[in-house]
């Protein structure tokens with residue numbers, strides 16, 4: 001069983017002990033409702049560190065007023081069972097008051113990159129993310145923090161914050177874990193009815209069509225976007241955004257041709273009963289051979 005801490009002082013005491021024993025610390029921040037994607041991050045941390053700490057905190061500051069904070073799935077016992085099975089050493093599951101005591105007044109924000117893609121449609125979202133992640137990173141004093149590619153923009157925003165503020169923790173990005181049909185695992189997939197779940201599989205399908213054309217040599221931005229949008233349209237889907245952006249600087253859209261490492265990022269609402277579930281996904285396109293292999297694997301899943 002991992003240690004479970006809900007108070008900062010308990011966590012700090014435990015971390016001091018680990019530091020005294022010169023144990024390397026791996027940190028995996030989550031909002032709970034854990035699935036195989038989170039499990040992969042935790043597993044990787046356990047393989048490479050003496051001590052892995054998973055945080056579970058549904059952070060109110062990163063949800064907009066009309067978003068799903070109140071209804072966000074909370075499955076603490078299942079989460080704990082999974083973390084125990086993987087073998088992490090500790091869980092930090094604080095209350096909102098523990099993280100944001102009265103008169104909390106600091107705001108950490110990363111300008112530019114936080115305002116494009118998801119940031120353009122969820123104003124303030126990444127400020128909420130950077131605030132909580134920096135606070136958690138300061139408490140954890142981890143050697144390495146593990147983040148998922150599924151939230152690619154989040155990884156880039158946090159990397160920028162860590163570079164700008166010279167934070168000593170190293171960031172590792174873990175590739176997206178997907179369902180058999182290619183859908184990126186997400187805590188929000190559990191909101192999907194069977195019919196909506198089927199429709200959601202069109203998202204990886206449309207991305208995989210682009211990946212296939214790209215590997216076949218197509219680099220024209222307009223043709224690749226057209227291909228993707230057509231596939232979505234066939235199933236009455238219209239993305240909130242679908243954009244090629246430069247990995248080296250997400251504030252820059254790719255023009256004309258894909259010439260350097262590029263991310264194709266999408267946000268798509270899927271209607272499910274009387275709600276709309278917002279799903280995001282992305283693929284990285286470049287000529288690196290490891291990435292080529294993972295794209296091929298993705299294509300065969302999503303188009304089969």
Ligand code: AMP
Nearest residue numbers: 030031032037147148150151176177185
């Ligand atoms: P969340 O609980 O949604 O805040 O996610 C916690 C961490 O798990 C973030 O770094 C996510 O990017 C990562 N994550 C979520 N889903 C996946 C997935 N399907 N594959 C890999 N990482 C993921």
